[in-house]
Amino acid sequence: MSEEANTSGWDAIDQELSRIYGDQEPKHYGTILPYSLGGQDPLDGLSAYKSDTPVPHWHFVTYGFSELYEKESENAEYSGYGFELTFRLARSEEEEEPPAWALNLLQNMGRYVFNSGNVFRSGDYLDANGPICLGADTLLTALAFTLDPELPAIDTPNGRMEFIQMVGITGDELEAMQTWNTLGVLKAGLGQFPGYVTDLSRDSLLQIPSVAEAIEKGMEQEGSNTGILYVDQLAWEPGKKGWFSKNPDMVKLGAKQAGVIGKLLRGRILKGKSLILVGQEIRVVFEPGENAGCSTEDHEVTITLNEAAAAELSQSLVPQESAFELFSLPGLKFQIVKTHIKDQEGNVVETIG
Known part of the structure; x- marks a missing residue:
């Protein structure tokens, strides 16, 4: 990007992240050929920060669902699609580079939104019809979406946007979210699932009797939010x-x-x-x-x-x-x-x- 380019939307995201991570230089992955010119990756960039709270993990943030440069959309209230995605993935102590599959997964989410026009909001879910990390021995075969616990919505020069955290979930957790509601299931499992950090090796929350009981009670009392x-x-x-x-x-x-x-x-x-x-x-x-x-x-x-x-x-x-x-x-x-x-x-x- 040249010095003359208007990067006000991008800068607003960076400013919010600096509030959490200070001077930490993230691992950043840019896109060489823009999607609009025939490139394969719809998102302009992905950053990955090292976080140790509440457990060691990579904190990924996308750049591209919102308007990063000049204001182009007619909707003055929201910047682009009105959100950027985040993703928290468990990290081992010796890990110095974020796994490539997570970057590909986020770009795939970009392709889904750009091609379908469907947007993600807190409380949504998506069935991946297979492991979220292709070839991995994991029970996580779907995704849930909630507000990032550390990144509140911000007002940028191009409009308002939210940080929506993507969370890996199991098939039976997806079914529970469909038959009750996404945020209720996530909240019921928060004690076992701190920060909603995705861990490919974890078991289903429904294997924990207290969590399963809370979910069943919520279903019976409130019914399903899936209309x-x-x-x-x-x-x-x-x-x-x-x-x-x-x-x-x-x-x-x-x-x-x-x-x-x-x-x-x-x-x-x-x-x-x-x-x-x-x-x-x-x-x-x-x-x-x-x-x-x-x-x-x-x-x-x-x-x-x-x-x-x-x-x-x-x-x-x-x-x-x-x-x-x-x-x-x-x-x-x-x-x-x-x-x-x-x-x-x-x-x-x-x-x-």
Whole structure:
């Protein structure tokens, strides 16, 4: 960057980090060819600081989700997407360089946001469908997002931005976050998970009885905060209503998400809240009501569930290939199909159902 370049957004981030780390010179990794000119890495830079509080770890900070230079967006309130990501990764005493996989993971988050337009906010979660460190022997297969405990939101010359900390989580922790809420699960495990520092070697928080009990209690009392769930395998087949044969309408779901959806229905419908499943070509809306029924309009299916239908359906939705109808909702069939988990090369590495 030349001396004449306006780096006011970048400087605001540096100033906030200097408040914590003083004169520590971070390990910084810049991008040679900008993403806008065909480069592979969407983020302009990544810094990694050594921290010893509450445990030794690398503290990564991104540069590029917010506006680092001139103000370009029309939204005067927020800088760019309104956030930068941070990531705290456990560090051994002899470790002098941050692991490359963590840098690649953060750049992958940049590609996701830049390509999809979806942003991360505190309380979000993301299923990585495999180890967050490719090839590692780890239970951490998903990510949660919360506010960085040391970096409050700041006002920059280009608008306001937050520091959103990315946290590695296990598959059952992800399910608990879906069926309750992200921040509740993280808070319940804070005593075992200081600073939300990601440690590839840790076990699930749900293996700790006191944490599992607190999460179960939260689910029962509050229900689920997940009102919309994006479902890879979701389809709708209208039934045939001929004179000589009648086939019921059918909802198809993948086995991987069937169990979670069953738990979500208990945490939403039984609390008087709706649940929306969003697939590539169809939306299925489950809503509470006194009389169970089903209706369709354009690319949306609305299924009304009373308590009996919600309980029956939630018990039937398990991660196993099957097809079934509900006694409390005649004329509608559900089919659970196998889910094939693939690696980046497209090879099937796991089959569920």
